[in-house]
Amino acid sequence: MNKYQTLMNVTLTAMAPIVWGSTYIVTTELLPADLPLLASVIRALGAGLVLLLFCKIRPSGIWWGKIAVLGLLNIGLFFYCLFAAAYYLPGGLAALVMSIQPLIVMGLGVIFFQNKLSVTHVASAVVGVTGISLLVLNSAVELNWWGVLIGLIGTCSMALGILLTKYWGRPKGMSLRDFTGWQLTLGGLMLLPIALWHEDFPQTLTALNITGYAYLSLIGGVFGYFVWFRGIEKLNPVTTSFLGFLSSVSACLLGYIFLGQSFTQLQIIGSVAIIVSVYMARPKQEKQPSTLTQAPVTSSHR
Template structure:
């Protein structure tokens, strides 16, 4: 893979967390209040079913189990823990807990897949986590042990999902669109009974509500997860996990531009630290010169 291919793969994969960073503003401005699990089900299950309508390929044999596991790790368990952690913790602290994912990917990769640990990646992860802390935290943060625990479970779930997606690949003859669709569908089905148990379906939906749900399904779901899983196939798992840092930067910038939220010089420093950590952790293209 040459330098330009590597850059294009990183840039396209980065679009996923950048898009996911818009979830907060879409949820608060376009969706009915206090229905986060329903929104996650619509994003996952809606996007998955849309993809499967166009990709009528089913898993076979052991791949039913593998894709079900990937759907639970990447979508079902992760989404539930994401919203549960946000319930117990301020949004900034929840984001900070989730941001240690690159460190967990490196640790789990070394334990289960004999991946080599890189000092550069470890230092970059610490810089990125520090940057997110500066970007999203404030002095009024209150620590909740249960919320931190749930956040860590969700982070470990997504980290293992990234590693297994890379390790297993995808079924022979199954397109990436179908592979993405089945993970979203099965992960959404895991979330569906939980959402129905905890939340009530809104009595009426406005045009803005429908627009918000459509955005989450088509842009956040179909597009976001397609380029994310594509990136996992083409990039190192650690590099992919680092790109997740960009979600916090995206959320803060969108809040500043569209909602008039503050964006201080200290937050700017945090954003720069995050971008530097992602840049340092980027994959190094192979040397293709003839020997």
């Protein structure tokens, strides 16, 4: 892979967390209040069903189980923990707990996939987590250990999902579109009963509500997860996980542009630190990629 291809893959993959950073402003400004899990179901299940309308290949054999596991890790369990952590913790602290994902990806990669631990990646993670803390934390933070635990479970869920997505690849002959659609659909179906148990469907929907849900499904779901899973295939999983830092920068920048929120000097420093950490973790040309990096994009196992 040449430098141009690498840059293109990084840029395209980065669009996913940048788009996901808009979820907060869309949820608060366009959607009915206090229905975060329902919004997650609509984003995942709506996007998945749209993609499956064009589906040509279904999973078969062992791949039903594998894609169900990936749907649980990348979508269902992660979404639930994301919103549950935000309920128990201030938003800034919840984001900080979730931001250690690259460290978990590196740790799990070393333990289970025999990846080499890079000093540069560790340093990048430290810089990135520091940047997140400067960007999102405020002076009054109340620590709830139950919320921290849920946040860590969600972070581990997505980290393991990234690694298994890279390691397993996808079924032979199945397109990335179909692969993404099945994960979103199965993950959304797993989350659906929990959302219906905890939340009530709104009796009426305005044009703004419908626009917001459509944005989450088509842009945040179809586009976001398609380029994200594509990035997992094309890039080192550690590099992919670092790109997730951009979601916090995007959320703050959109709040500044559309909601009149202000940036403090510490937040500006934090944003710069995040961008530096992503740059430090960028892919480098290697003669012999790691075992995980060499995993095939597709698999003949069914």
